[in-house]
Amino acid sequence: MDHLGLWLAGLLTLGIYSFLYRDNPWYKVSEAIFVGVSAGYWVVYEYWQNFVGKFWDQKGDQPWLWIGAALGLMMLMRLIPKIGWISRWPLSFIIGATSGLWLMLYLTTNCIAQVEATIFPLFGADFDASAIAIFSNFVLVAGTICGVVYFFFSKAHTGAFGATARVGIWTIMITFGAMFALTIMNRMSLLIGRTSFIFGEWLGLLR
Amino acid sequence: MSRRTIEIALVVVGLALCTLAYLGKKNVQGWHSGFEFSPTTSQIVIGLIGLSLVWILVRTLQDKAVGRRTVFLYVGIAIALPLFMSIDQDIVISENTRHVYESLGELPPGSKVLVSFDYDPASSPELQPMAEAFLAECFRRDLKVIMVALWAPGAIQANIALDTVRARLGLDTTELVYGEDYCNLGYQAGREFVIQRMGTSFEAMFGTDVRGTPYRQIPLVRNVRNFSDINYAFNISAGFPGTVEWVQVAVSRFGLKLGAGNTAVQAPQVYPYLRAGQLQGLLAGINGAAEFEKLIGLKAVATTYMLAQTFAHLIVIAFIIIGNIAYFRGERETKLRGRTQ
Numbered sequence: 001m002d003h004l005g006l007w008l009a010g011l012l013t014l015g016i017y018s019f020l021y022r023d024n025p026w027y028k029v030s031e032a033i034f035v036g037v038s039a040g041y042w043v044v045y046e047y048w049q050n051f052v053g054k055f056w057d058q059k060g061d062q063p064w065l066w067i068g069a070a071l072g073l074m075m076l077m078r079l080i081p082k083i084g085w086i087s088r089w090p091l092s093f094i095i096g097a098t099s100g101l102w103l104m105l106y107l108t109t110n111c112i113a114q115v116e117a118t119i120f121p122l123f124g125a126d127f128d129a130s131a132i133a134i135f136s137n138f139v140l141v142a143g144t145i146c147g148v149v150y151f152f153f154s155k156a157h158t159g160a161f162g163a164t165a166r167v168g169i170w171t172i173m174i175t176f177g178a179m180f181a182l183t184i185m186n187r188m189s190l191l192i193g194r195t196s197f198i199f200g201e202w203l204g205l206l207r
Numbered sequence: 208m209s210r211r212t213i214e215i216a217l218v219v220v221g222l223a224l225c226t227l228a229y230l231g232k233k234n235v236q237g238w239h240s241g242f243e244f245s246p247t248t249s250q251i252v253i254g255l256i257g258l259s260l261v262w263i264l265v266r267t268l269q270d271k272a273v274g275r276r277t278v279f280l281y282v283g284i285a286i287a288l289p290l291f292m293s294i295d296q297d298i299v300i301s302e303n304t305r306h307v308y309e310s311l312g313e314l315p316p317g318s319k320v321l322v323s324f325d326y327d328p329a330s331s332p333e334l335q336p337m338a339e340a341f342l343a344e345c346f347r348r349d350l351k352v353i354m355v356a357l358w359a360p361g362a363i364q365a366n367i368a369l370d371t372v373r374a375r376l377g378l379d380t381t382e383l384v385y386g387e388d389y390c391n392l393g394y395q396a397g398r399e400f401v402i403q404r405m406g407t408s409f410e411a412m413f414g415t416d417v418r419g420t421p422y423r424q425i426p427l428v429r430n431v432r433n434f435s436d437i438n439y440a441f442n443i444s445a446g447f448p449g450t451v452e453w454v455q456v457a458v459s460r461f462g463l464k465l466g467a468g469n470t471a472v473q474a475p476q477v478y479p480y481l482r483a484g485q486l487q488g489l490l491a492g493i494n495g496a497a498e499f500e501k502l503i504g505l506k507a508v509a510t511t512y513m514l515a516q517t518f519a520h521l522i523v524i525a526f527i528i529i530g531n532i533a534y535f536r537g538e539r540e541t542k543l544r545g546r547t548q
Binding site for chain 2 (some may be wrong): 003006007010020021026045046049050054058061097101102105106108109110113114116117175178179182183184185186188189190191192193194195196199200202203204205206207
């Protein structure tokens with residue numbers, strides 16, 4: 001069984017990557033199996049973990065779980081257009097709860113704390129920062145200000161204001177470049193993982 | 208021979224070679240126990256790849272641009288060959304990784320560390336090495352680990368990491384006792400609301416562990432009421448819910464001391480939290496995992512992957528340069544043609 005599993009995994013991995021050459025039946029079969037197995041896996045997993053594990057087995061000890069189950073059932077009413085409006089109730093509950101939780105948390109975490117982190121002595125607390133640190137502090141502050149200026153659309157981007165906005169867009173583009181580079185790194189890591197599986201676990205060629 | 212016949216023949220030859228390699232595996236027929244290039248061979252291979260790239264550059268300058276399949280082939284080679292090489296790559300430790308390591312160093316033995324496994328098998332090539340290295344360091348320092356998961360497959364990933372660490376450190380069930388040295392409380396549905404509820408009661412969210420043992424009967428967590436009883440938390444995350452939610456709820460609201468390990472894609476999203484002091488260190492991508500492995504002196508998967516990662520990046524950079532040269536040459540020729548017409 002182990003051998004069969006390894007061969008299946010190996011051949012399906014190669015099948016998915018065969019798309020890089022061109023679209024072909026091997027790829028199509030591998031893709032269909034992947035989509036089907038993923039969907040099936042999640043249905044089974046969610047059923048046993050969520051429905052059975054978190055509701056059915058515990059409903060006796062925690063009767064309030066029935067409220068959640070009822071709201072979940074109401075959400076499914078969307079599938080019947082005539083009574084689809086019932087799903088608005090659980091939706092309103094979700095939106096209300098989420099807004100209530102995030103309103104203050106978002107303000108304190110993503111706004112106030114970030115503004116606070118940008119207000120700092122450029123040359124260090126006792127003018128003791130290194131040359132590199134001072135340079136990076138200036139880049140950070142200038143980049144932040146120019147980036148904010150770029151998003152100020154109530155004034156025409158001309159003259160000194162336009163020049164600042166242009167620096168802002170360059171800052172944003174460099175940031176996106178760095179983010180894209182990290183995305184490449186992520187994809188490469190996944191590819192390395194699969195390659196390591198093919199040469200290591202499957203074919204046993206890696207020492 | 209038609210193109211179709213050649214393609215089918217190549218697939219057949221490829222499968223025959225795979226069968227041969229598989230039969231030769233140690234635990235099948237045992238003809239080989241894997242291969243490794245010596246440092247000299249590795250350097251020769253690197254030199255040959257470099258020369259072939261120069262040849263591609265020359266061909267590009269001669270207006271004979273290579274197709275996308277050649278680029279894919281090179282990326283494949285750049286990823287596969289380094290896995291066989293025996294070259295040590297110098298890994299530079301970043302400040303963010305060092306902070307995670309130092310945070311663990313500051314904890315006295317017996318401290319309680321909460322680890323949240325918020326990822327699935329799709330992200331495991333990057334995050335599993337992090338999880339293994341982090342758990343290994345916790346056990347070495349005699350820190351008590353409480354594992355939870357906000358992603359359904361996270362609890363399974365936690366068990367896989369534990370088995371690997373146990374085997375790597377050579378610890379049996381008497382040296383690392385379940386329920387005393389570590390426990391897995393499993394997965395709980397509810398995303399960020401689970402973190403919110405944990406702030407007031409762990410037991411309300413995790414009534415039992417993955418084995419079905421009631422919360423009160425697990426010695427490690429019996430006295431853990433909420434985040435105030437946790438000394439340090441570490442979140443390994445691949446998306447939502449993940450580090451962002453842990454920072455926003457557990458750190459901002461409950462003052463939890465948190466470190467994180469993220470996929471490279473997700474890392475830029477949490478960098479602002481580092482500068483603001485809301486995160487105590489970050490392991491970013493396979494690079495972060497390799498840095499952590501170096502810090503703890505454990506050469507494992509991430510360190511092996513780093514050479515392949517570096518090679519892949521160099522190949523990508525080389526093709527970006529070659530592609531730009533081809534583009535600007537094309538532009539120049541179009542302009543010249545426009546002038547002559």
